[in-house]
Amino acid sequence: MRISELSDRTGVPIPRIKYYIREGLLARALPSSKLPGGYDDAHIHRVRLIRAMVSVGGMSIAATKAVLTEIDAPSPSIPNVLGLTTAGFSGDQKPRSGENSAHAVAYVRALIESRGWDLAADEPAEDEFIDAVETMMDTGHEALLGHLDVYAEAAEKIAEADFGCLDENDSLAVIVEKTIVGTVLGEVFIASLRKLAHADQARRRFNP
Amino acid sequence: MRISELSDRTGVPIPRIKYYIREGLLARALPSSKLPGGYDDAHIHRVRLIRAMVSVGGMSIAATKAVLTEIDAPSPSIPNVLGLTTAGFSGDQKPRSGENSAHAVAYVRALIESRGWDLAADEPAEDEFIDAVETMMDTGHEALLGHLDVYAEAAEKIAEADFGCLDENDSLAVIVEKTIVGTVLGEVFIASLRKLAHADQARRRFNP
Numbered sequence: 001m002r003i004s005e006l007s008d009r010t011g012v013p014i015p016r017i018k019y020y021i022r023e024g025l026l027a028r029a030l031p032s033s034k035l036p037g038g039y040d041d042a043h044i045h046r047v048r049l050i051r052a053m054v055s056v057g058g059m060s061i062a063a064t065k066a067v068l069t070e071i072d073a074p075s076p077s078i079p080n081v082l083g084l085t086t087a088g089f090s091g092d093q094k095p096r097s098g099e100n101s102a103h104a105v106a107y108v109r110a111l112i113e114s115r116g117w118d119l120a121a122d123e124p125a126e127d128e129f130i131d132a133v134e135t136m137m138d139t140g141h142e143a144l145l146g147h148l149d150v151y152a153e154a155a156e157k158i159a160e161a162d163f164g165c166l167d168e169n170d171s172l173a174v175i176v177e178k179t180i181v182g183t184v185l186g187e188v189f190i191a192s193l194r195k196l197a198h199a200d201q202a203r204r205r206f207n208p
Numbered sequence: 209m210r211i212s213e214l215s216d217r218t219g220v221p222i223p224r225i226k227y228y229i230r231e232g233l234l235a236r237a238l239p240s241s242k243l244p245g246g247y248d249d250a251h252i253h254r255v256r257l258i259r260a261m262v263s264v265g266g267m268s269i270a271a272t273k274a275v276l277t278e279i280d281a282p283s284p285s286i287p288n289v290l291g292l293t294t295a296g297f298s299g300d301q302k303p304r305s306g307e308n309s310a311h312a313v314a315y316v317r318a319l320i321e322s323r324g325w326d327l328a329a330d331e332p333a334e335d336e337f338i339d340a341v342e343t344m345m346d347t348g349h350e351a352l353l354g355h356l357d358v359y360a361e362a363a364e365k366i367a368e369a370d371f372g373c374l375d376e377n378d379s380l381a382v383i384v385e386k387t388i389v390g391t392v393l394g395e396v397f398i399a400s401l402r403k404l405a406h407a408d409q410a411r412r413r414f415n416p
Contacts, residue, residue: 078414079407086403117408125403132397141389144397147369151401154362159405161355163413181349183403189340189352190402191395193359195294195333197367198391199287200325205371206286 002037003029010047017047023061025050025068049177053088057180063088071172079120081176086183087124096130100137104130107145115152162186210245211237218255225255231269233258233276257385261296265388271296279380287328289384294391295332304338308345312338315353323360370394 007014020026026046029038046068053059053067067084070076096105108130112119119126136142144151162182166175215222228234234254237246261272275292278284304313316338320327327334344350352359370390374383 079410082410083407086407112404115408117404118411119404119407120411123404123407125400125407129397129400129404132393132400136393136397139389139393141386141393143373143386144370144390144394147372150365150369151398152405154365155398155401155405157358157362158402159409161358162352162402162406163409164355165351178349178351179406181347182352183406185340185344185347185349186352186402187395187399189337189344190359190363190398192333192337192340193363194366194370194394194398195391196320196325196327196331196337197360197363198370198387199291199294199327199331199333200323201367201371202287202290203326203328 001035001039003039005037006039006043006047009044010051012047012051020047020050023065025061025065045173049173052177052180053085057085057088057184059085059088059180067176071176076172078172078175081172082179083120083123085176085180096134098134098138100134104134104137107133111148111152114149115156158186158190209243209247211247213245214247214251214255217252218259220255220259228255228258231273233269233273253381257381260385260388261293265293265296265392267293267296267388275384279384284380286380286383289380290387291328291331293384293388304342306342306346308342312342312345315341319356319360322357323364366394366398 001009003014003017006012007017010017017026021028026043029043031038050064050068053064054061059067063084067081067088070081070084096102108126112126133145136144165182166178170178209217211222211225214220215225218225225234229236234251237251239246258272258276261267261275262269267275271292275289275296278289278292304310316334320334341353344352373390374386378386
């Protein structure tokens with residue numbers, strides 16, 4: 001197909017598709033007598049995946065390229081791909097020098113150990129979580145941490161349900177797309193569901 | 209105390225405190241021979257509460273004023289105060305005209321009924337949740353909705369733990385402050401905890 005049809009079918013404008021090609025995220029077209037224009041279904045899938053990472057996930061081009069390189073490797077590892085994806089979402093790690101830093105790190109390490117979570121040594125989500133715990137301590141709102149096991153158990157149930165949406169036969173590219181969209185959309189979804197449950201609790205506890 | 213001490217003790221700059229007074233969020237000082245400067249502990253609490261709403265919650269001055277007016281009423285209602293607070297966080301409601309709008313509304317109504325949640329007719333969190341469900345349907349990621357009961361149960365457990373952090377003896381102002389900080393910080397907290405649980409799931413499911 002031609003680039004105009006690729007653009008129509010993915011909803012991504014032509015200049016942006018050309019930009020993806022220049023940056024090495026998308027293979028160049030290989031026009032042949034059989035395939036006028038040179039784009040095929042693999043291009044459509046790849047463009048949708050890039051859009052999920054860049055537009056929905058807000059990932060940088062460099063982070064997107066790192067994930068795609070791992071996907072295209074001869075034997076890609078799913079945990080590595082997901083780790084690179086999570087890293088792409090997260091900001092850069094700042095040095096920890098606050099008065100509660102060491103306390104927050106120890107707190108999170110103890111939680112991970114007690115839940116038996118199997119994590120990579122440099123898991124980016126761990127840094128993000130330490131940041132959140134440290135902010136709670138800094139602002140005097142550490143009361144939430146008293147219920148940490150309730151929150152951790154709820155997060156486990158949610159993560160299991162999230163992964164339950166993956167199909168055994170999904171390709172790695174589809175798994176990555178579902179993970180990105182699921183992580184970003186799922187965050188809004190869980191946050192608003194929690195607010196709904198708050199509203200219900202408020203009426204139960206404080207209404208006459 | 210003087211305004212300079214009020215600024216020091218709350219960390220809010222003097223021009224901003226004056227702005228709060230001009231906008232009617234904070235009472236003017238009442239200097240007397242007993243109270244030089246005219247500011248007291250009630251001013252400190254109020255400034256901290258305003259800062260939680262405006263800086264942490266990102267609420268507008270108008271939305272903040274609506275919450276404070278309800279708090280200052282002769283017999284304030286906690287569900288009303290929390291409803292105004294949640295409304296202050298949320299954006300304006302857009303008209304629902306997408307192809308999945310009616311489907312998303314019906315879906316959310318059925319969930320609320322089956323969970324037995326007691327919500328106000330115009331609960332703003334409900335609109336936010338309908339938006340999230342509609343976006344999932346629009347982007348072809350409705351698989352998550354197949355596990356809605358798991359997510360709803362997790363949200364209930366989380367909301368119960370959140371409210372468990374409130375003290376019976378907390379004043380309404382403290383409850384509002386805890387709710388705002390808890391909602392905003394808690395969102396980052398739950399989101400990063402979910403990513404951690406994802407990382408664990410990925411290694412369990414996909415590592416050899």
